[in-house]
Amino acid sequence: xxxVLALPLAACNSNTAPGNDREAQxxxxxxxxxxxxxxxxxxxxxxxxxxxxxxTDADLSALGAENSCQFRLTEVAFPSFVYDGNGRGAxxxxxxxxxxxxxxxxxxxxxxxxxxxxxxxxxGTAGLQMQExxxxxxxxxxxxxxxxxxxxxGDPA
Numbered sequence: 489x490x491x492v493l494a495l496p497l498a499a500c501n502s503n504t505a506p507g508n509d510r511e512a513q514x515x516x517x518x519x520x521x522x523x524x525x526x527x528x529x530x531x532x533x534x535x536x537x538x539x540x541x542x543x544t545d546a547d548l549s550a551l552g553a554e555n556s557c558q559f560r561l562t563e564v565a566f567p568s569f570v571y572d573g574n575g576r577g578a579x580x581x582x583x584x585x586x587x588x589x590x591x592x593x594x595x596x597x598x599x600x601x602x603x604x605x606x607x608x609x610x611x612g613t614a615g616l617q618m619q620e621x622x623x624x625x626x627x628x629x630x631x632x633x634x635x636x637x638x639x640x641x642g643d644p645a
Contacts, residue, residue, distance in 0.1 A: 520550035521585050526601035526626065529584035535628035538601075540568035540621065541580040551578050551585060557640035559605065559621050563612045568636070569603065569621055571596065579603060579623070600626035605638075612637050 521543075530538060543566055548554050551570065556577075558567035571577035575590030588596035588603055596603040601624070608618040616637035624631045
């Protein structure tokens with residue numbers, strides 16, 4: 489009887505989020521998330537769920553963003569937002585990569601999705617520059633702010 493109760497819990501220890509240790513010989517390499525416009529990627533998503541997600545190396549490669557500046561929620565995390573000096577950026581929300589373009593200094597947009605970045609006057613314990621990422625999502629009443637860390641290619645890391 490106890491075996492039957494334990495079966496539904498058997499898969500609960502499998503965390504497939506990027507950055508978690510997994511057995512390479514058992515798990516295929518990550519594939520890139522689809523690249524979509526904000527209107528398409530966020531169409532049926534509740535505004536409260538429009539949160540930045542972690543990008544994989546495959547995502548960065550698909551975006552051509554391996555050498556872009558990268559905003560990370562923690563100093564050791566994979567990036568959640570990438571941007572370059574040419575006015576291009578991308579964020580991952582709802583399992584989709586959403587390209588954005590500069591709409592002003594330190595501001596990016598795609599349709600009704602607006603993103604602003606602001607360098608903070610602090611750094612993390614590993615010496616990474618702190619930054620604030622502000623996301624104004626379509627249909628959301630409030631902006632969402634996230635503190636994290638940024639690195640740009642050429643920065644000492």
